[in-house]
Amino acid sequence: EAGVAQSPRYKIIEKRQSVAFWCNPISGHATLYWYQQILGQGPKLLIQFQNNGVVDDSQLPKDRFSAERLKGVDSTLKIQPAKLEDSAVYLCASSSESGSGRISYEQYFGPGTRLTVT
Amino acid sequence: AQTVTQSQPEMSVQEAETVTLSCTYDTSENNYYLFWYKQPPSRQMILVIRQEAYKQQNATENRFSVNFQKAAKSFSLKISDSQLGDTAMYFCAFLGGTSYGKLTFGQGTILTVHP
DSSP: OOOOEEEOSEEEEOTTOOEEEEEEOOTTOOEEEEEEEOTTSOOEEEEEEETTEEEEOTTSOTTTEEEEOTTSSOEEEEESSOOGGGOEEEEEEEEOBOTTSOBOSOOEEOOOEEEEEO | OOEEEOOOSEEEEETTSOEEEOOEEEOSOSSEEEEEEEEOTTOOOEEEEEEETTOOSOOEETTEEEEEETTTTEEEEEEOSOOGGGOEEEEEEEEETTSTTOEEEOOOEEEEEEO
16 A cells, blocks of 8 residues: 655745645545644644545644645645745645544654755 | 643663653543654654553553553553664654544654664
């Protein structure tokens, strides 16, 4: 079974530029998560999709961050314009649904994209 | 809101010895899940072990076991017979029963296993 795929693995941009990250979850996983992991900290959830609908985006800085999952499969996360404090690893994760339709507790993570904003 | 605290930024252990990583959490929920995730230097996060709050028995997965103290809101991870491959950042994480999948992570503990 292929894991969660993310690209690019590394990205360096200047502040005020824009950047986009891509994630392809495990096949069949309905729920997709984007996390931001600042160096030395635990991951923080930015946005959660179930199929192509948003479940939770309460911690997404909506003035500069946007995310979409148009067909309920892969997803893109965009930052425009980037700030120095956006330097972090952006992790994508996915999970399946249990037989009762509830979200499975186990999340599978991708390798992450390390963003450096200079 | 739930919080997860890992008070040990770094730990080290000799190969083949046992080490315990600490985690405390705060919640008003009664039904929830707790996890330990491992993040090796390559950054891919993997699940090590999970504990359902309604289960009194501590979870065990091979060399990994937990000490779950619900009243004290404590959830420590014990790694027995430590191996060099156990070197990684370890995160404690909380999932509320009504959180629809939203994990809350602690700050992490860097574990180094020395030969």
